Amino acid sequence: MWLREGLLELASALYPGLRSVVVREWSDAVRLRGPEPVGERSLVLVAVGGGDRPVFLAMDEVVDAFAADGWTVSRWEDGSGEERVAAGREDFEVRVHAGRGPGLVTFTGWTPVVFTGRSLRQPRFTLSTVGGGVLCADCHGWGACLDCEGTGRSRRAGGWGRCWCIAGNAGPGSCVECGGKGCVTAEGTSQRDERHGVSDVDGSGGADAFHRPPIEEGHGSHLDAFLDVAHRSCACGEFRCLWRNALVEAGDHLVSRFFGTCQGCAARRAYAFALPFQRLPGPPDPPGPPEPPPCPHCAGVPVPLVGGLHLPGSAMMRALEAGSVAACDSGCQVSPDDPNWRCPSCGHAWRDADARRRDRILRAILADVPTS
DSSP states (O other): OHHHHHHHHHHHHHSTTSOEEEEEEEEEEEESSSSSEEEEEEEEEEEEOOTTSOOOOOHHHHHHHHHHTTOEEEEEEOSSSOEEEEEEETTEEEEEEEOBSSOOEEEEEEOOOEESSSOOOOOSOOTTTOSSEEEOTTTTTOOBOTTTTTSSEEEETTEEEEOGGGGSTTOTTBOTTTTTSSEEEHHHHHHHHHHTTOOOSSOOOSHHHHHSOOEEOOOSSHHHHHHHHTTOOOTTSOOOBOOEEEEEEETTEEEEEEEEEBTTTOOEEEEEEEEOOOOOOOOOOOOOOOOOOOOTTTOOOOEEEEOGGGSOSHHHHHHHHHTSSEEOTTTTOOOTTSOOEEOTTTOOEEOOSOHHHHHHHHHHHHHHSOOO
């Protein structure tokens, strides 16, 4: 599968000298109303790190590598020191996760669903692609009412008529159980289980056990521990889990931690392993912003042009007053073809195709603006 080879090549190029491995390959079956699958999606999990050189994060490089290859990329942080990247091209998707501290970077990639019979649209989710929840048991990830297949009309004894789903809050043709989302959040699953008297399948004993599982022995590196964890199953029998990871010092040893939510039953799963001690290096200094493009007329140093949604905010207003940025002539009405740089020396304004460079420089300018 070219996706597997591409992710291995990307991981090796981004983190040269570190170990990159295929952790697991599997497939998700897709169903409609009956038990027989109507299609299948292939997935692969690649991880990089481990050994005596714990990986530090280079998510800017990850984003740039996907963008340069024509992928649409988004990036976010969850407030706990972890970073995530989602990349998509056509119906292929990759989810990248970087653990806290010098942990692992994982790449989970999946193909579009290949159907065996009828030609169908792609479902919203399959079992492995739901983040923070589980697949809806009623619509199997389609987000549509399966009685009418999303049309709002179903066959009855007297012919065709309106489907019962029209009474749902999500509107005609949408799954009533999940509101057309195709998935149910972990909190929603817990509430549903409580209503139906279902106990904690994983037996984790609550949030405290989720964060502090018993520490196991037997692995020499963070990556080796992950290779073990990724092949363990939940008490419900499901192995699929969007794992998060962290590597920390704890006295005379390191602790390799993994935690996530089971994608079969939404039980919280966690493991911890004691590793041989090694002093973890501190994080490298963050890279500085790139140099702005020289003015094509006078080779002067330009400033970013801002407008539209970029204008609000006290830091932006102080940067405008200091001349570190300049306002677009069009004000709030900014189009994709408007200039994004202006030279203070000669007044020339132009558009540079590298929008990411301009955004990085703008973030660095705003970060350096005095708060008062």
